[in-house]
Amino acid sequence: MDIDSLKTDVEKRMLSAKSLNELSDALTRYSSGLSDEERVAIRGHEDEFTVFTRKKFGERQSTLTVIRFGPEERARAIEEAKELIKENRKIIERASKEDKEKNNN
Amino acid sequence: MIFFDDKKVFEIKDQNIFLDNDFLGILFENEEFFPEFLEIFPQVLFLIDPLTAFEFMRDIFIPKQRELRERFIYNDKIFTIAPNHHENFEAIQKNALLLSKICSHKNIKSNPGIVDLFLAGRVMIYADNTILVTSNQKHFPRFLFDVVSVLNYVDEQSENTRTFYFLKFNKGKFSNCYILLDKVGKEDKK
Numbered sequence: 001m002d003i004d005s006l007k008t009d010v011e012k013r014m015l016s017a018k019s020l021n022e023l024s025d026a027l028t029r030y031s032s033g034l035s036d037e038e039r040v041a042i043r044g045h046e047d048e049f050t051v052f053t054r055k056k057f058g059e060r061q062s063t064l065t066v067i068r069f070g071p072e073e074r075a076r077a078i079e080e081a082k083e084l085i086k087e088n089r090k091i092i093e094r095a096s097k098e099d100k101e102k103n104n105n
Numbered sequence: 106m107i108f109f110d111d112k113k114v115f116e117i118k119d120q121n122i123f124l125d126n127d128f129l130g131i132l133f134e135n136e137e138f139f140p141e142f143l144e145i146f147p148q149v150l151f152l153i154d155p156l157t158a159f160e161f162m163r164d165i166f167i168p169k170q171r172e173l174r175e176r177f178i179y180n181d182k183i184f185t186i187a188p189n190h191h192e193n194f195e196a197i198q199k200n201a202l203l204l205s206k207i208c209s210h211k212n213i214k215s216n217p218g219i220v221d222l223f224l225a226g227r228v229m230i231y232a233d234n235t236i237l238v239t240s241n242q243k244h245f246p247r248f249l250f251d252v253v254s255v256l257n258y259v260d261e262q263s264e265n266t267r268t269f270y271f272l273k274f275n276k277g278k279f280s281n282c283y284i285l286l287d288k289v290g291k292e293d294k295k
Contacts, residue, residue, distance in 0.1 A: 074147070077182035078140050084173045085136040091170050 106259045107141050113254040114145060117236055117271060123152045123187070123228060125239040126160040126220065128269060133161075133177055138258055143183065145256075153178065154227050155189045156220045187227065200226030207282045208246065210289065217244035225249070225274070232274040242270045248282055251275045 124132075132139045153161075161178055165171045178184060201222040208216055217225065221244040228237050236253060239245055250272040258267045 071147070074143075074182050077180050078143055081177055081180055081183065082136040082140060084177045085133055085139060088133065088170060088173045089136075091167065091173075095167075 106261060107138070107145065108257040108259070109145055110254055113271070117253065118146055118149055119234075121152050121231055121235040122146070122149055123154060123224065123235060123237045124157070124184075125224060125237065125241065125244075126157050127240045128238050129153065129157065129161050129178070131240065131267065131269075133174070135260075138260075141258075142256075151184050152187050153184050154187050154220075154224045156223045158186055160220045193227075193230065196230060197223055197226040200229045203283070204229070204249065207249070207279075207286055210286050211246065211248055211282070213243070213246055215243045221245065228274050229279070232276055235274070237272045237274075238269055239272065240267060240269050242272070245270075245272050249274060249278055251278075 132142065158178055162171065162174055165174055179186075201219075204225050205217075205222050221241075224237070225245055228235050237245060237250070238256075242252070252270055253273050254271040256269045256271070258269070259265075260267070
């Protein structure tokens with residue numbers, strides 16, 4: 001199988017998957033026909049996505065999980081996570097303020 | 106501000122990088138440290154052991170806080186929870202028990218807790234291509250782990266410095282510990 005067509009096929013599946021689990025399931029089915037060399041080839045495109053195989057995790061079966069993190073998506077995810085951290089801090093500060101007030105009363 | 110040896114990035118970036126709960130907690134507390142750390146490893150998807158995820162979520166009873174933590178840890182562009190199949194769980198549990206025996210045999214002052222033992226048990230399975238990041242080096246002792254690198258973070262507001270260790274399970278060290286542990290049983294039989 002040609003590496004580029006393999007890459008494109010994988011990307012199409014990623015775009016159509018609604019969730020990571022769905023993507024994982026799709027690739028599990030997809031990978032059943034791949035040889036070891038082809039799996040290695042997928043790993044070669046790590047600039048766009050990473051493939052973990054169950055084989056890599058020391059297991060007998062070969063199941064693929066592909067997780068996409070292009071730079072833009074990653075940057076967006078980081079910004080979202082920063083907001084979560086800020087929100088969490090606000091909750092902690094509010095709780096601590098309430099505790100202080102209770103103690104003073 | 107982070108101080109980290111750039112040369113080490115090339116050595117580490119292609120490894121599976123597991124984060125322990127202490128480190129994860131620190132990432133979740135600090136919106137400056139968090140992106141700065143991720144910038145060092147722009148293409149790395151950090152791995153979290155399912156028990157570490159459990160520890161990160163436990164005792165959080167305020168619903169909003171729980172929701173924030175869940176959204177943080179299950180962000181699949183940054184973290185991924187390691188597989189938790191029955192098949193590998195048995196192997197991890199076996200490793201964890203063995204590591205606990207080694208730690209007790211070595212009589213270390215600060216015995217690792219169950220979550221750290223399971224994390225070490227998992228890292229042991231994938232030892233060849235896995236790094237563990239922790240601020241609590243004592244729970245991943247030097248007689249089993251090598252320090253691959255150290256990252257220092259200086260909080261410019263508080264001026265506190267935190268140190269984080271990048272550890273790798275050393276199979277050779279483990280074998281030596283195992284041989285010594287095995288001798289204990291044999292001496293008892295004599």
